[in-house]
Amino acid sequence: MSSPPARARVAKEVAEVIATRRVGAYQHLTLVSPEIAELARPGQFVALAVGDESSATLLRRSFSIHKVSPSGTYGGTVEIVVSAVGPGTRWIVARAPHDLVDVVGPLGKAFPVPTEPVPCVLVGGGYGSAPLFWLASQLRERGCHVEMVLGAASEDRLFGVVEARRSCDGVTVTTDDGSAGHRGWVSDVLPDLIDRTGAGVVYGCGPMGMLRSITDIAGRHGAVAQVAVEEAMACGVGVCMTCVMPVVGADGQTRMVRSCVEGPVFRGDRVRWDAFDGNHARVPDDAVGAPRTGGH
Amino acid sequence: MSSPPARARVAKEVAEVIATRRVGAYQHLTLVSPEIAELARPGQFVALAVGDESSATLLRRSFSIHKVSPSGTYGGTVEIVVSAVGPGTRWIVARAPHDLVDVVGPLGKAFPVPTEPVPCVLVGGGYGSAPLFWLASQLRERGCHVEMVLGAASEDRLFGVVEARRSCDGVTVTTDDGSAGHRGWVSDVLPDLIDRTGAGVVYGCGPMGMLRSITDIAGRHGAVAQVAVEEAMACGVGVCMTCVMPVVGADGQTRMVRSCVEGPVFRGDRVRWDAFDGNHARVPDDAVGAPRTGGH
Amino acid sequence: MADQQSDKHTDDRIDLSVDLGYGKVLPNPLMTASGCAANGAELHRFFDVSQLGAFVTKSVMADPRSGRGTPRMAETPSGMLNSIGLQGPGIAAFVDTDLPWLASVGARVLPSIAGSSSTEFAHVAATLRASRAFAAVVGVEVNISCPNVANRGLVFACDPGASAKVIALVREQLPRDVPIFAKLSPDVTDITSIAAACVKAGADGLTMINTLLGMVIDTDLMRPHLGGITGGLSGPAIRPVAVRAIWQVRQAMAEGRIPVVPIIGVGGVRTGRDALELVAAGASAVQVGTATFNDPTAPVRVLHELTDLLVEKGYQRFSDVVGAAHGSPLPPRPVPVDERSRA
Amino acid sequence: MADQQSDKHTDDRIDLSVDLGYGKVLPNPLMTASGCAANGAELHRFFDVSQLGAFVTKSVMADPRSGRGTPRMAETPSGMLNSIGLQGPGIAAFVDTDLPWLASVGARVLPSIAGSSSTEFAHVAATLRASRAFAAVVGVEVNISCPNVANRGLVFACDPGASAKVIALVREQLPRDVPIFAKLSPDVTDITSIAAACVKAGADGLTMINTLLGMVIDTDLMRPHLGGITGGLSGPAIRPVAVRAIWQVRQAMAEGRIPVVPIIGVGGVRTGRDALELVAAGASAVQVGTATFNDPTAPVRVLHELTDLLVEKGYQRFSDVVGAAHGSPLPPRPVPVDERSRA
Numbered sequence A, B: 001m002s003s004p005p006a007r008a009r010v011a012k013e014v015a016e017v018i019a020t021r022r023v024g025a026y027q028h029l030t031l032v033s034p035e036i037a038e039l040a041r042p043g044q045f046v047a048l049a050v051g052d053e054s055s056a057t058l059l060r061r062s063f064s065i066h067k068v069s070p071s072g073t074y075g076g077t078v079e080i081v082v083s084a085v086g087p088g089t090r091w092i093v094a095r096a097p098h099d100l101v102d103v104v105g106p107l108g109k110a111f112p113v114p115t116e117p118v119p120c121v122l123v124g125g126g127y128g129s130a131p132l133f134w135l136a137s138q139l140r141e142r143g144c145h146v147e148m149v150l151g152a153a154s155e156d157r158l159f160g161v162v163e164a165r166r167s168c169d170g171v172t173v174t175t176d177d178g179s180a181g182h183r184g185w186v187s188d189v190l191p192d193l194i195d196r197t198g199a200g201v202v203y204g205c206g207p208m209g210m211l212r213s214i215t216d217i218a219g220r221h222g223a224v225a226q227v228a229v230e231e232a233m234a235c236g237v238g239v240c241m242t243c244v245m246p247v248v249g250a251d252g253q254t255r256m257v258r259s260c261v262e263g264p265v266f267r268g269d270r271v272r273w274d275a276f277d278g279n280h281a282r283v284p285d286d287a288v289g290a291p292r293t294g295g296h
Numbered sequence C, D: 001m002a003d004q005q006s007d008k009h010t011d012d013r014i015d016l017s018v019d020l021g022y023g024k025v026l027p028n029p030l031m032t033a034s035g036c037a038a039n040g041a042e043l044h045r046f047f048d049v050s051q052l053g054a055f056v057t058k059s060v061m062a063d064p065r066s067g068r069g070t071p072r073m074a075e076t077p078s079g080m081l082n083s084i085g086l087q088g089p090g091i092a093a094f095v096d097t098d099l100p101w102l103a104s105v106g107a108r109v110l111p112s113i114a115g116s117s118s119t120e121f122a123h124v125a126a127t128l129r130a131s132r133a134f135a136a137v138v139g140v141e142v143n144i145s146c147p148n149v150a151n152r153g154l155v156f157a158c159d160p161g162a163s164a165k166v167i168a169l170v171r172e173q174l175p176r177d178v179p180i181f182a183k184l185s186p187d188v189t190d191i192t193s194i195a196a197a198c199v200k201a202g203a204d205g206l207t208m209i210n211t212l213l214g215m216v217i218d219t220d221l222m223r224p225h226l227g228g229i230t231g232g233l234s235g236p237a238i239r240p241v242a243v244r245a246i247w248q249v250r251q252a253m254a255e256g257r258i259p260v261v262p263i264i265g266v267g268g269v270r271t272g273r274d275a276l277e278l279v280a281a282g283a284s285a286v287q288v289g290t291a292t293f294n295d296p297t298a299p300v301r302v303l304h305e306l307t308d309l310l311v312e313k314g315y316q317r318f319s320d321v322v323g324a325a326h327g328s329p330l331p332p333r334p335v336p337v338d339e340r341s342r343a
């Protein structure tokens, strides 16, 4: 918050839904959103308003950008993959073709891409894989060897296995119940994969617990983890300070930083995983401006 | 409120919209609502919920029942005629066939029908004519001579001219701008009509100002006025006390009575028109329990 | 009466009973909210009002009252304003007609009483007690969120002294085994101090919350929308304020700052989940008000939704959920002397 | 600066200018709400922040603050709860970085300052005054709706004495021609008494309202949803409370109980019509807060909607609409002695 960030361009568009289809447990929506499609990079997200002007649901819902097509028959499109978990996402998955949705984006920082062609492993949990295929293509364009791990509770909660095979050099699938691929967690297969490919970077997107374990494993196996987090966000554009997480800065100091503008992608080893407990994050005692005893 | 009313049956149904069409400035909707269709009588109304569970619009919107068909291909139907004036009515007119709406009804008291076959004049202002055609048929079945006056600001705000010609013995149309029928107000043509037909009852439904002048004219020309009022209603079922109006009871005393259960049809000469000023109604000083100076 | 009925309308999957004190046990915690359900007959067309834990009637005063002019309501985002002005038939008509009718259909009744002075409250309570249908009364709600004429119309519930005086006088008029509930206003700087004053003056429980003072301007006419200028804000919009008020008072009880008494929660409940929020914050019973205008079956629907939710969560007794969000249980409720002597 | 800019971003159909006092004239009445717009750079990606009458920054305290743990927000019907805990960079970083940036893009700034003690407020005001970008400051908003450590964390704005002390100290630190606005909490029994105390202590205006204290229970986890347990309720849900508070204070001014000063309205504004409600109740300027989270262009959109609405209604001067719902105009505002002497 101290230094005004560089002015990255961002758009607000009323987008037409031109396609929506069920994919396993998820809904895959294609929105006509030319400006956002033009500006976005992998790892960024969009925020959709829920309901109309008279809706009791004021806050936007955030979704990773799965894919953009900067031009096409309808103008540029943006695709998202939505898991209906509550009223907001249920409203979004209920949109029919030609319905309009209000979209703001692209938001947040993209996945940093290595300057050298180092091997990379991409790990997606559930719909967390959505932004990774696009990232995989960009990495391979730069000459990186790219392997992907897709994990989920069960087969219907895997997203993009076919697309993964198309866009990566190797794909490993895990499910908790063994309904597809290896029975178990992504963390069971990740160590070997890093070692085998000599990966320099592990990219992760999925539940917090998974991101934490990816970070641990990457660290132990000599790779850098870049993880895209999900924090509850009221604004998505950096003005409300609700989406903060304790993250260590370049100066070694922990601050509560906004995951919507300084994230959602963070270097895994910078995140203070020790402060998390379920969906609650404490302010670590050594954080800048942390409450002092008897103080605020 | 003092004595519990007789327990008239009322239903709450989730009704499918099976037809919706534009009629001049209005939208005419047909709802599958078998229970309400079975119970309703002319002059009663239904109350529709607006939006879904997450809607910020909590209160129902009331509409006169235009017509019921107690049985049919789809089961009994209820028809209403809606003028889109605000967010609630805009939502309702935007419903497409097969959409569901939550309906409560039939509510309120029906138009009282004379036991003798006396001539009647029915006066409808704008969509206020909606409940009158059904009433006209019932009156004619009882041998009454029925004439109707339809008035509106302009031709597109008239409702049911063709239907009126079918269901009545005579029809007079007035518009403020002369775009159809006589240029002027219903009050211009009403006195002659009462005198000519020897009407014993004048039924009215429309804006408050019109109902007041119908009452005055009927009184001066020896007829009883039965008018259906529109007051802002929070519940429509008699539990909130928001829809009250000052009305003189059988005992000659004025009380603030609930127009949703003791109305919407009142004998015109019982309504304390002197207490109204636009959409505000004062409590007359002589009303039962009126605030005393220095008191409540 | 409450006792005879306490096995009816319960659920065999879970014990929903609620103890209001003095042996008044309700079969379940759901109630109507005063002024949002009239006096029973209207809602009885939609559901059997004896299915509710208790039926709370519209606040009644000594004499018949016309209430205020119209408009009396304005719709607001996820809520509404009302300014009814306590229209009602007066306590004589209430005990003659409304209460016997409620008794006749087997409802357990929590009459809500109001007054413009503490003596009016006392008179209303005394008349109520003398009613031939008094056996249907499981408790009395004292609506102290109404204007005190003696104090420039300041509502009683904004002042601990005025609140305590009303409660003490009402307490005197009613049999000791009829619990009285002080209904508090959220429009105060510190609701725990008002709660404490009421309990100390003899309130056997607290109902929270009444409406928030609000206002809507009609921007077409450029004047206040309501005939009464200001009005009471209710509905889901205010639920977070209700939850907070209940939480704070329950917390004060846990800390020993207020004697432990049951809290009846009210404010913005529309679903079983909403009711559970109030219960987890500390409410032993829940009233459904404005949501009834949206859905006349709301009070029973919420009861069924709440029951299903609790069963799904594996609870066996409703009483285990009361205040559960505080983590720690409350100190035991001391048994009043006269209750012990009756045992 | 304000004067130079007052002809920019106005509308040639209507005079939208707002006089905050001491020659600080804003080109229009629309503002951001503190804490709902950060310090400008983020929203400047969506619209030119100098188009607003003024930009209100996030409340800043003496030192950097981490704020509270998460979750920091909960969605509620037509609103939300937040418990940020005044996270911020501290006043030194603010005057070094944020204020100069706002000045550089031509914004008129109404910095919001906060403190845990009255001396902290004074220190923050003094540091602000010393800023090289102080010329961009058209006034200072004093957020007294924050906890007073000296008084068991009771918020200053709940106590007239504590409020007055903060205002008097801040007033001393700032040049006489920089108006200060006391931002009031609605969580009080009588907001007019706090308003009166602030104005008497030297506030040149009032901002109303801050959030209402509220709470949400997470019914899955059966514990308070927010890391900070309670939070501030904001959004359209609370608009009727804001309108009422503005109305009451304006009424008290009309009756001579509070000296006449401008009111900045805030609370639940989402559309131009909503803004007009606050203005008609008595607000000379309007802030848009939570609605910005729904629509990052909301502050300028509301400005355009309000302008169109006023033009449609035939108004030629915005100032004619202020308080219009009261019918009668306010008594003339006395010109302060030092203002007259400057003329």
Ligand SMILES: Cc1cc2nc3c(=O)[nH]c(=O)nc-3n(C[C@H](O)[C@H](O)[C@H](O)COP(=O)(O)OP(=O)(O)OC[C@H]3O[C@@H](n4cnc5c(N)ncnc54)[C@H](O)[C@@H]3O)c2cc1C
Residues within 6 Å of the ligand: A045, A059, A060, A061, A062, A063, A064, A065, A080, A081, A082, A083, A084, A085, A086, A087, A088, A089, A090, A127, A130, A229, A230, A231, A232, A233, A264, D075
């Ligand atoms: C950067 C980012 C990217 C995301 N990408 C995707 C995606 O690609 N696909 C997808 O299905 N979901 C994604 N999510 C999660 C999605 O935003 C939530 O599932 C959604 O907000 C839940 O809204 P709801 O109304 O259905 O649920 P509710 O639980 O009713 O929501 C209540 C409130 O909590 C917030 N909330 C609840 N769960 C989450 C969550 N997991 N993350 C953030 N806020 C939450 C909501 O925004 C809302 O404000 C992403 C979240 C973030 C922050």
Ligand SMILES: Cc1cc2nc3c(=O)[nH]c(=O)nc-3n(C[C@H](O)[C@H](O)[C@H](O)COP(=O)(O)OP(=O)(O)OC[C@H]3O[C@@H](n4cnc5c(N)ncnc54)[C@H](O)[C@@H]3O)c2cc1C
Residues within 6 Å of the ligand: B045, B059, B060, B061, B062, B063, B064, B065, B080, B081, B082, B083, B084, B085, B086, B087, B088, B089, B090, B127, B130, B229, B230, B231, B232, B233, B264, C075
């Ligand atoms: C007994 C009865 C019968 C009615 N019959 C019809 C009909 O057949 N066709 C038709 O088009 N309209 C009818 N109305 C009017 C209709 O209910 C209102 O136009 C509608 O409620 C406006 O809702 P809104 O959200 O569109 O407007 P808004 O003005 O935004 O409504 C705001 C609030 O004011 C109330 N309100 C506004 N105007 C009226 C009004 N005229 N009467 C009652 N409440 C109002 C609304 O219910 C809502 O609570 C009837 C009203 C009543 C009471």
Ligand SMILES: Cc1cc2nc3c(=O)[nH]c(=O)nc-3n(C[C@H](O)[C@H](O)[C@H](O)COP(=O)(O)O)c2cc1C
Residues within 6 Å of the ligand: B240, B241, C033, C034, C035, C036, C058, C059, C082, C084, C086, C112, C143, C183, C209, C210, C211, C232, C233, C234, C235, C236, C238, C266, C267, C268, C269, C287, C288, C289, C290, C291
């Ligand atoms: C139209 C209306 C009338 C009310 N009348 C009374 C009343 O007479 N006595 C009372 O104690 N509360 C009264 N209330 C307040 C409710 O009982 C309840 O405390 C409040 O509305 C909050 O609950 P809700 O959000 O579920 O409506 C009234 C509320 C409404 C909306």
Ligand SMILES: Cc1cc2nc3c(=O)[nH]c(=O)nc-3n(C[C@H](O)[C@H](O)[C@H](O)COP(=O)(O)O)c2cc1C
Residues within 6 Å of the ligand: A240, A241, D033, D034, D035, D036, D058, D059, D082, D084, D086, D112, D143, D183, D209, D210, D211, D232, D233, D234, D235, D236, D238, D266, D267, D268, D269, D287, D288, D289, D290, D291
């Ligand atoms: C996330 C958030 C943070 C806020 N931070 C502050 C703050 O730092 N200082 C302050 O005076 N008000 C703060 N507020 C209150 C707003 O400025 C405003 O008074 C309140 O939200 C009501 O307006 P609204 O309904 O338009 O949001 C904050 C509100 C929100 C929602």
Ligand code: FES
Residues within 6 Å of the ligand: A232, A233, A234, A235, A236, A237, A238, A239, A240, A241, A242, A243, A244, A258, A259, A260, A261
């Ligand atoms: S979501 Fe508002 S600052 Fe990140």
Ligand code: FES
Residues within 6 Å of the ligand: B232, B233, B234, B235, B236, B237, B238, B239, B240, B241, B242, B243, B244, B258, B259, B260, B261
């Ligand atoms: S609308 Fe509620 S009593 Fe008539």
